[in-house]
Amino acid sequence: MKNTLLKAADEAGKIILEYFEKEYTIESKDVISNLVTEIDKKSETKIIEIIKSEYPDHFILSEEIGALKTSSEYKWIIDPIDGTINYAHKIPICCVSIGIEKDGEVVMGIVYNPMSGERFFSEKGKGAYLNDKKIQVTSQKSIKSSLLVTGFPYKSSRELDGPVSSFTGFLKMDIPIRRLGSAALDLCWTACGRFDGFWEYNLNPWDVAAGYLIMEEAGGKVTDFDGNKYSIYNKEILASNGLIHDDMLKVINPNFQK
Numbered sequence: 001m002k003n004t005l006l007k008a009a010d011e012a013g014k015i016i017l018e019y020f021e022k023e024y025t026i027e028s029k030d031v032i033s034n035l036v037t038e039i040d041k042k043s044e045t046k047i048i049e050i051i052k053s054e055y056p057d058h059f060i061l062s063e064e065i066g067a068l069k070t071s072s073e074y075k076w077i078i079d080p081i082d083g084t085i086n087y088a089h090k091i092p093i094c095c096v097s098i099g100i101e102k103d104g105e106v107v108m109g110i111v112y113n114p115m116s117g118e119r120f121f122s123e124k125g126k127g128a129y130l131n132d133k134k135i136q137v138t139s140q141k142s143i144k145s146s147l148l149v150t151g152f153p154y155k156s157s158r159e160l161d162g163p164v165s166s167f168t169g170f171l172k173m174d175i176p177i178r179r180l181g182s183a184a185l186d187l188c189w190t191a192c193g194r195f196d197g198f199w200e201y202n203l204n205p206w207d208v209a210a211g212y213l214i215m216e217e218a219g220g221k222v223t224d225f226d227g228n229k230y231s232i233y234n235k236e237i238l239a240s241n242g243l244i245h246d247d248m249l250k251v252i253n254p255n256f257q258k
Helices: 002-019 038-052 084-088 161-171 183-191 205-217 245-253
Strands: 026-028 035-037 059-062 064-068 074-082 095-102 104-111 118-123 128-130 148-150 197-200 220-223 237-240
Touching: 002 038, 002 095, 002 104, 002 118, 026 074, 035 038, 035 084, 038 059, 038 074, 038 095, 059 095, 059 205, 074 183, 074 205, 084 205, 095 183, 095 205, 104 161, 104 183, 104 205, 104 245, 118 183, 118 205, 128 205, 148 161, 148 183, 183 237, 197 245, 205 220, 220 245, 237 245
Parallel strands: 059 074, 148 197
Antiparallel strands: 026 035, 059 064, 074 095, 095 104, 104 118, 118 128, 197 237, 220 237
8 A cells, every 4th residue: 555655646746746837727716815726636636546546445535526435444635736826836835645544544644745855754653754764853842942834724814813813922922933835744844843833724634634644653743722632624733743732722722721
């Protein structure tokens, strides 16, 4: 299964890289800022083709086509391009993200940015890797010395209070924050120690399935905004090195009590 996962990500990455500087069709989905490109669809088609050639009975959940349901214990959760807005504007911060769930638990995942050549991979219980190097979260204990990363929902004009309130809360503490435009890479960059913490509202399973496992296998902590056990079907996520987790929760959720 690992070989199929790696092959699917690699072949999708070739498509993404091939068309990066070319012209292609771009459309809006439910809101004008939520884009889908011709290349998202090409990438998705290739990934599913490879999976189905090896595992025709497996369940597939993918961003563009939705659910191809079966009774299999295995589910492949696919984002053919996470960071489509970046890709459509020729910004090389985007990736293929594929997670594999078995009986409701994510057991394997890959996040691959073909522009940078960075491939994050994890298998349950076996650690997390950037290319061939094992990665781990930071040991930063002070939230005021941390570097954080976040994202904003496409429909933020209708769901503004939470994202803006938490963002402002951290800014008032003089904490530097970045906004990259790819939740999958935000998780991986936190897992490998570039960031100390990440939070975001209104995400989907394909945004986080692979990155969530990579984050946990790198020694990080992932919860919802109440500090409860995280599920990739939650809409909100907080991921950190664990040491600043409670301090982040207090900013994001003023009602949080340890």
